[in-house]
Amino acid sequence: MLTKRIIPCLDIKNGRTVKGINFVDLRDAGDPVELAEIYAREGADELVFLDISATEEKRRTLADLVYHVAEKVNIPFTVGGGISSVEDVDVLLHNGADKVSINSSAVKNPQLINDLVAKFGSQCIVVAIDAKVIDGEWIVHLVGGKVPTEIKLFDWAKEVEERGAGEILFTSMNHDGTKNGFANEALAKLSSELNIPIIASGGAGNMQHFTDTFIKGKADAALAASVFHFKEIEINDLKKELRSKGIPVRL
Amino acid sequence: MRIVIINYGAGNIQSIKFAFKRLGYDALLTDDVEEIKNADKVIFPGVGEASSAMKMLRQSGLDTLIPQLKQPVLGICLGMQLMCNSSEEGDTKGLGIFDCDVVRFSNKVKVPQIGWNAITALKTNLFKDIVKTEYIYMVHSYYAPLCKETIATAEYGIPYSAALAKDNFYGVQFHPEKSSTVGEQILKNFLQL
Numbered sequence: 001m002l003t004k005r006i007i008p009c010l011d012i013k014n015g016r017t018v019k020g021i022n023f024v025d026l027r028d029a030g031d032p033v034e035l036a037e038i039y040a041r042e043g044a045d046e047l048v049f050l051d052i053s054a055t056e057e058k059r060r061t062l063a064d065l066v067y068h069v070a071e072k073v074n075i076p077f078t079v080g081g082g083i084s085s086v087e088d089v090d091v092l093l094h095n096g097a098d099k100v101s102i103n104s105s106a107v108k109n110p111q112l113i114n115d116l117v118a119k120f121g122s123q124c125i126v127v128a129i130d131a132k133v134i135d136g137e138w139i140v141h142l143v144g145g146k147v148p149t150e151i152k153l154f155d156w157a158k159e160v161e162e163r164g165a166g167e168i169l170f171t172s173m174n175h176d177g178t179k180n181g182f183a184n185e186a187l188a189k190l191s192s193e194l195n196i197p198i199i200a201s202g203g204a205g206n207m208q209h210f211t212d213t214f215i216k217g218k219a220d221a222a223l224a225a226s227v228f229h230f231k232e233i234e235i236n237d238l239k240k241e242l243r244s245k246g247i248p249v250r251l
Numbered sequence: 252m253r254i255v256i257i258n259y260g261a262g263n264i265q266s267i268k269f270a271f272k273r274l275g276y277d278a279l280l281t282d283d284v285e286e287i288k289n290a291d292k293v294i295f296p297g298v299g300e301a302s303s304a305m306k307m308l309r310q311s312g313l314d315t316l317i318p319q320l321k322q323p324v325l326g327i328c329l330g331m332q333l334m335c336n337s338s339e340e341g342d343t344k345g346l347g348i349f350d351c352d353v354v355r356f357s358n359k360v361k362v363p364q365i366g367w368n369a370i371t372a373l374k375t376n377l378f379k380d381i382v383k384t385e386y387i388y389m390v391h392s393y394y395a396p397l398c399k400e401t402i403a404t405a406e407y408g409i410p411y412s413a414a415l416a417k418d419n420f421y422g423v424q425f426h427p428e429k430s431s432t433v434g435e436q437i438l439k440n441f442l443q444l
Binding site: 040070071093097122123167197220250 | 270361
């Protein structure tokens with residue numbers, strides 16, 4: 001039986017791990033390769049590296065980081081942040097990334113999804129969607145959730161699936177950083193309307209939130225950062241708790 | 252021990268190289284026929300689309316070489332699927348080593364399957380020393396149904412082949428190089444075959 005995945009997310013700036021609270025306040029949480037190895041040992045099912053640096057050297061730094069992570073870590077990992085071309089993806093996959101995640105670049109140029117899928121296959125293309133409720137409607141946002149678009153979440157998610165993406169990473173800007181739980185209603189709707197895996201992101205504060213997002217939110221995987229980085233939740237304890245609630249996990 | 256990874260343009264081969272490095276072996280990435288023939292162990296990787304991968308194998312003549320190999324060969328993911336008779340993906344013929352036809356998962360389950368699944372009904376020394384229920388990492392939209400060559404079973408809507416074996420040929424649908432310590436054990440077992 002396929003198990004539900006627990007995915008720590010490592011925000012990367014200039015080769016170091018950071019976690020943005022509401023994407024603004026940043027705190028250093030260490031060396032990404034070392035942290036990745038620890039998470040792999042502790043039972044994380046996958047890792048996501050999100051590069052938030054915007055320097056000229058970014059591409060090379062990120063490719064180097066990917067290479068060093070792939071060298072040491074024996075679980076799959078996804079890399080995202082500012083990826084906007086087939087060449088970007090080619091470099092990251094060749095350095096050892098298992099999947100890449102694209103966000104704003106897909107909204108600006110949806111054909112990019114088709115191009116990436118044609119070249120590399122659905123299985124390694126994750127589309128990340130940041131959305132926020134505006135006047136009762138879920139609206140897609142760009143640039144780390146700062147800039148609203150006119151696009152509705154569920155329309156975009158459907159299009160992303162039709163263009164061949166293998167997975168959707170959905171972050172609720174209303175929940176991110178609040179530690180009040182995931183956006184389970186929207187997640188459940190995504191999961192029932194689409195036929196690709198959905199990763200829940202934004203809002204993890206305690207173990208019950210994970211249970212809820214798998215049961216009520218019908219999520220296939222749950223992503224979180226600070227609760228893991230600051231040891232508020234141990235992955236092994238979390239998985240034991242989930243199993244005790246009847247949720248299939250790898251232990 | 253000479254380990255080669257067949258290079259025919261398939262993606263993410265770096266991870267397989269690194270997995271052997273973590274076990275203390277240097278695997279050579281090559282498309283050289285002599286290097287492949289003379290290796291002790293051959294890895295046949297594959298990420299991507301079946302019909303275009305078969306096209307690349309035909310162009311380089313590897314499609315005739317691989318089925319003739321005598322040493323242990325391990326196909327991984329698409330590599331395993333290409334070792335079957337055919338694949339529904341791009342409606343292509345395969346290498347015909349395993350007597351089964353690869354088909355797409357039905358839409359009753361989410362496709363692709365992504366994540367950790369349990370493997371059961373383990374056979375052969377490829378799974379030596381794996382005693383309890385273990386989980387391995389799978390990413391795929393197409394699968395090999397259960398057949399007489401099945402040596403491990405996984406379940407996703409229906410039971411299917413997580414691994415196949417015939418003579419010196421082995422194939423795993425999952426990614427041992429990404430399956431934590433269990434995956435490392437399976438790679439170690441393969442090197443001991």
